[in-house]
Amino acid sequence: MDILELLKKGGPAMWPLLTLSILSLSVIFERLWFWLHILNQERAIVDSVLEAARDHWDIARDIANLAKDKPIGRFLYAPLNLSPSDPETFRLALESSAEEELAGMRKGEKLLEAVIALSPLLGLLGTVLGLITSLRSIRIGDLGTEAVAGVNTGIGESLISTAAGLIIAITSLAFCRLFQSFVFNQVKLFHKVGNELELTYRQYTLKHQEFEGASNCEVGS
Template sequence: MTVTELIERGGPAMWPLLALSLLSVATILERLWFWSRILTKEREIVDRVLVSASKRDWQLAQEIALQSRKQPIGRFLYAPLRLPNPDPEVFKLALEAAADEELTSMRRGDKILEAVIALSPLLGLLGTVLGLITSLSGIKLGDLGTSSTTGVTLGISEALITTATGLIVAITSLAFFRVFQALLFNQVKIFRQSGNELELLYRQYLANVSDRPNLIKEPVERFDNPENSTPMTDDQ
């Protein structure tokens, strides 16, 4: 049985199920590509930044995080390091704000999978009910047990196709949804651990150094107009 024949036998409910399945597959593939890029380089970035910070080379730590801004963990670590001489509380707030933003972006696609998981079984059940109504509408009490009811059994079996299809789509989407949730929970642990370690190193650095250089050297822009400035005289 080909896909076209399966859709024709399943009835009209198969078309929205087909759309949901395509939407689910597209979301799953996009999320797999996203997580594969993150997990391959994440630990290396964290280790390099923390090692540089432990050696009090904050400029190098900032440069490593800046070069890794394509990764969520790089943007997370770069958020406080880009600030010139931040207070410990400002340093912590920058970490928390960056973590919230990055973790929210990692949840992209979850709502789509949740909708597919909820709607697929219902559409499958709807298609089965519609198929049963169509199959049983032509049966008369006097025809029970005769050869005229032979096609009813075939109609019922075809009506159950939508239920099976809806369950397959929902189960597959649910399996990948749980995998992505587990990866997200692992990211929460990594963000919390690396952020706490970086904040601790920074607080230790402040406790030992009173006159510290800027963590990031930003160019100083001059807004005064040289033409309007008057030269200093001896009296001044």
């Protein structure tokens, strides 16, 4: 049974289900490519930036700038690119950047949730419409004849839309949960890296203030 024959036997609900399946697959493939692209080098970027920030703040900023094609790079570059400021401003820059990047990581999530909700309902609607059509053709005199066997076949074919809707919903749900787990891990990573970078920045500003204080004392003496 080819795709076109399956669509015809499944009834009119199969066409919106086909549209939903195409939308779902497009989001799934796009998100898979997105996550494979960013997770590949993320840990190396974080380690390089944090290590450089302990000694050379400008080098850390340059490393983050080179990684701006990835969310973690943009997240780190936003506070590092600030002119010398108080730690509170630095923390606000981290939080603002994290919120923006995490929102981008949730792209397509609402569409998948809509597909998960609509697919079973459309499948059930197709089955109900098929049953109505099949049962409407039954006559009392046809009971026990081959005509009833044809009706049974029609009822079986009407269940195709329900099966299709469930398959689409289950597949979309599995990938939606997978992508949500990736986002959850990113939230933990951003929180951990942000705290380490903020602590490094506080130590950096403290050393800088102590150095300026010592220099002023030498000039005054």
